[in-house]
Amino acid sequence: MSSEDRSLRGPLSRTAETDVSHLLEERAEDLYERAPCGYLSTRWDGVIIKINGTLLDWLGYTRDELVGLRTFAELLNIGGRIYYETHLGPLLVMQGSAREIAVEMVRRDGTRMPALVNAVMITDDAGGRVIRTTVFDATTRRRYERELLTARQAAERSRGRVALLQQMVAELAAAPTSADLARILVRAARGAFNADGSLLWLREDSGDLVIFGEADGVVPEVLRRIPLDAKAPQADVVRTDDLLAMTADEAARDYPELAAGLERKGESFAFVPLSADGTVFGVLGCAFGAVDPLTRGDLALLRTLGHQAGQAVARARLYETERRLRRRAETLQRITAVLAELTDTETMIDAAVRELIGTPDADRVSFDRTASGRTAEASHPDHGAVLPLTAGKRHLGTLVVETDPPRRLDDAARLFLTQYAAQCAQALERARLAEESAESRRRRDFVAVLGRQMDEPSGLRGRAAVLARGTAPALAEWATVELLGEESTERVGVSGDVPENALTQEELATGGAVRAVADPDGGVTKVILRLRARGRTSGVLVLGLVPPRPLPDGWLGFLADVADVAGLALENGRLYDQERQNAHILQQGLLAGQAPRDPRLRVVTHYRPATDEAEVGGDWYDSFLIGTDTVAVVVGDVVGRGIRAASAMGQVRSAIRALAAAGHGPAALLTRLDRFVDRFEAGRMATVAYAELELATGRLVYACAGHLPPLLVDGDGGHRFLWGGRSAPLAAFAGLTDRGQDEVLLAPGCRLLLYTDGLVERRDRPLEHAMEQLAELVVARRRAPLDGLLPGLVNDLAGRHPDDVCLLGVAYGPEREFAREVPADVKQLAPLRNDFDGWLGGMPLSSTDRDAWLLVCSETVTNAIEHGYLGDGRGVVSVLARRVADALELIVRDRGTWREPVANPGRGRGLDLVKRLMDRVEIERLAGTTVTMSRRLNPRRAT
Incomplete structure (x- = not known):
């Protein structure tokens, strides 16, 4: 450039620079006022002192409404205010600045503007502090961030869905059964595609689609089983092997039969075929709350899911088929083994x-x-x-x-x-x-056992009782045996609750060996068995069935066998009874007859044959007078049983009577008896207890040839066994020697007991113990009537011991008082009467007076039994008779509670009769009842 040019340009340039500087100052203010961001300055307390127009436009305020009147925190929302006070303010104090603080500012109309804030604190020379804040509108940035977050969330959901589907594919590969696959698919459809509900249908062998897996709520019946020919989207998917998506409206239009069930599930649906190698194994149905919730990618993913699931279902079906076949084979093997055992x-x-x-x-x-x-x-x-x-x-x-x-x-x-x-x-x-x-064997065993059981008792009635007990309740609820007599039947065996009309005459007269009686409904009520043997009907067995019921197969033949065995057993029992009766008749004929009658003594005998033996025994007793003042008593036992023993017993008995008449005494009698017995074998080793009692003096001379010693009991309870005069059994040795004897003096009121070994000898206890027990019983019952004492001793000591027992009791001399205690049982009246009659024989009474006293005693004791103890047999009645001066007194006492008799026109006169027969009758009811009666003696009337 030339100097001219420069000279020309210099002044102009200076002018221009001046103009530009002026413009720049104006534009800096304008730049602050209309900057693309908001500016504001606040004092330390937050009051706004300066704010640009941009921020005023964003917020909708005028400068006059904010400057000097409002704080910066008041332009923020509540969260921003809290943040300003707790974070931004303290941050400015500590650091002097804060950058990119995200807040929300509240416009004048109440809407919110997201903003980013940069703040710096400035301190002037005077020490004042000013906070300059830059505000940037973050609306666009917030939108971008949200879009970015949405994209990121979509990507994460996609990754999660892919991971879920990958996990599902892995689970499907490991799932062994269709039920497991169903649970996995239903869960995956809900998790991967946000389905509100999902259902799975699998095809059965019949072709129908059947719902599998879990279901939300109640599934309509129309959705549970869907045939392939049904008008249903599931069936269409199976036929086309293609995914089908539809809205609820489309479903209602195209599939009206399923519309009601589908509408409950959502607003849109997707049905996915589960297929592999061209075969559709099922359908997965998903319901969504939105109308169009699935993208193209979702649909493609559902198709992939269907193919993966189809392969899994095919694999599971093969596994299930193999497992089912294996389980069936194992079941057949197991049931074969179980049933074989x-x-x-x-x-x-x-x-x-x-x-x-x-x-x-x-x-x-x-x-x-x-x-x-x-x-x-x-x-x-x-x-x-x-x-x-x-x-x-x-x-x-x-x-x-x-x-x-x-x-x-x-x-x-x-x-x-x-x-x-x-x-x-x-x-x-x-x-x-x-x-x-087994049943046939049990029936044979039952018949055999029943036969053996019936053979145990010997007599007819015992066997009939065993028959009833053996058949009820074993064969029926009740059983009874009716023995047939010449004119009537007798019920001898009962078991169970037998009705009175167990056997009617019509039923007895009709029918064969075994007859079943049926009710109208066809059930059997009872079975009647005729018991026959050797051409004779012994009785009838009646079996009652409660409730009525049909008889088991083969029962009639079985009962016929029972009838045959029972009939034979009863017939044998009848023959045994007949033989036993004949034997007992023979036995009684061989025993002694009437005992001697004398007021100075009383002789009572008792014989009990062996319980189950039909043969006669060798035990015997006898009592007879020698002259007019001596009584001989004897008890013996011949070895063996049967006719030979009975014959020997009869010969020994007759020989003793004959030898006693010579009057040489017991020792001489036994010595001569040895020679007599030695002549026949059956009499050898027989035992004998023989005694002679002088009635005037009470002198008793006795001897025992191998026999048990007699028992002597006095009126006060003293007792002893008479061991003197003992020697060996009859003809026990070849060299015969003289026998010994002994004697004892009896006082009035004494009792002497002779007995055979069947009363005390036992294999399970020493003989001395049994003899001590015998003495204790006799002493304890010394006031009992002699007729009742002897049977009681046999019952208590011998019981059912299978041996003959003979007892002979002697009560010597007139007792000063007649004192007896009898059980409260009417069966004891006869022994008491006999004893009292013997005692009255020593009183100066006529036969009429004796009968009167016997009647009075019987009446008062009967009243005590019936009204004091109600005849229960558990109480005791005491009887005391004695002579008081010229009168006879009788006292009857019980310890029971008196009960007034029930009104009966035929009874209640006994006490009146007693009062008429007696001179005095006194009744005292204190701790029981005591009746005292007396009557004057009239010796002139005695006979």
Whole structure:
């Protein structure tokens, strides 16, 4: 450039620079006022002192409304104010500045503006502090951030969905069963595609689509099973093998039958085929709350999911088929092994039902004994299976198999169940044959045992009782045996609650050996068995069935066997009774007759034959007068039983009577008896206790040839066994020597007891112990009537011991007082009367007076038994009779509670009769009842 130019340019340039500088100053102010960002300055307390127009325009305020009046914090929202006070203010104090603080400012109209704030604190020379703040509008940036966040979230959801689907594919590969696949698919559809609901249908062998897996709420019945020919989207998907998506309106229009069920599930639906290698195995249905929730990628992903799931279902079906076949084979092997170990039919049925319920082909199993296959199949026509159990032409029962939910079984399942039924039928037939054999054996054993039991008692009545007890309750609820007499029947055996009309005359007169009496409903009420043997009917056995019921198979033949055995046993019992009766008649004929009658003594005898023996025994007793003032008593025992022993006993008895007449005494009698017995074998080793009692003096001379010593008891309870005069049994040795004897003086009121070894000898206890017990009993009962004492001793000591027992009791001399204690039992009246009659014989009484006293005693004791103790036999009645001056006094006492007699026109006169017969009658009821009676003696009237 030339100097001229420069000279020309210099002044102009200076002018221009001046103008530009002026412009720049004006534009700097304008730049502040209209800058693209907001500016404001505030004092330290936050009051605005300066603000540019840009920020005023953004906020909608005027400068006058803010400067000097409002703080910066008041332009922020509530969260911003809190942040300003807690963070921004303290930050400015500590650092002096703050950058890019995100806040929301509130416009005048209340809307919010996102902003970024930079603030700096300035201190002037005077020490004042000013905060200058730059504000940037962040609306666009916020929008960008949101879009970026949305994209990032979408990417994360996509990654999560892909990961979920990958996990689902892995789970599908590991899932062994269709049920497991169903749970995985339903869960994956809801998680991966945000479905509000999902259902899975799998195809059965029949082709129908059946719902599997979990379901939200109640699934309508129309959706549970869908045939392939149904007008339904699931069926269309199976036929086309293509995904189908639709809205609820489209579903209602195209599939009206399923519209009601579908509308409850959402606003739109997607149905995905589960297919592999061209085969559709099922359909996955998803319901969405939105109308169009799926993108193209979602649909493609659903198709991929369907292919993966289809392959998994195909694999699971193969696994399930293999496992089902294996389980069926294992079930057949197991039931074969289980049934082979069992023999009881009921146990077999329980095992067959239990094993079958555990298989996939049966959810409920029942066994019907009576229904035929057709009957059971008619009651279950649509599902399950009916399995008749047959062996040959015999129908053993029916297994009814049901499935839950109901479904038709395929051919493989039916083949398995048929094989299972065949195994069960074979086992049941084997058990039936075994049970029939066992039942036949039990019946034979029962008949044999019953026969042996009936043979234990010897007599007819004992065997009849055993028959009744042996057949009820073993064969029936009650049983009775009716023995047939010439004109009537006698009930001798009863077991159970037998009715009065157990056997009517019409039933007795009609029918064969075994007759079943039926009720109108066809059940048997009782069975009547005629008991015959050797052409004779001994009785009738009646068996009662409660409630009435049909008889088991073969029972009539079994009962006929029972009748044959029982009839023979009863006939043998009848013959035994007849023989035993004859033997006892012979025995009684060989025993002594009437005992001597003398007021100075009383002789009582008792004989009990062996319990179950028909033969006569060798035990015997005898009592007779020698002259007019001596009584001989004897008890003996001949060795053995039967006719020979009875004959020997009769000869010994007769020989003793003959030898006693010579009057040489007991020792000489036994010495001569040795020589007599030595002549015949049956009499040897016989034992004898022989005594002679002088009535005037009470002198008793006795001797015992191998026999147990007599027992002597005085009136005060003193007692001893008479061990003197002992020697060996009769003809016990070849060299005969003289026998010894002994004597004792009896006081009035003494009792002497002679007895045989059957009373005290036992194998299980020493003889001395039994003899001590005998003495204790006799002493304790010394006030009991002699007639009642002897049977009581036999019952208490001998019991059912199978041996003959003979007792002979002697009460010597007139007792000063007649004192007796008898049990409160009317059966004791006869022994008491006999004893009292003997005591009255020593009183100066006529026969009429004796009869009167006997009557009075009987009446008062009877009243005590009936009214004091109600005849229960547990109390004791005391009787005391004595002579008081010229009168006879009788006192009867009981310890019971008096009960007034029941009104009876035919009774109640006994006390009046007593008062008429007695001179004085006094009754005292204190701690029992005491009746005191007396009557004057009249010796002139005695005979």
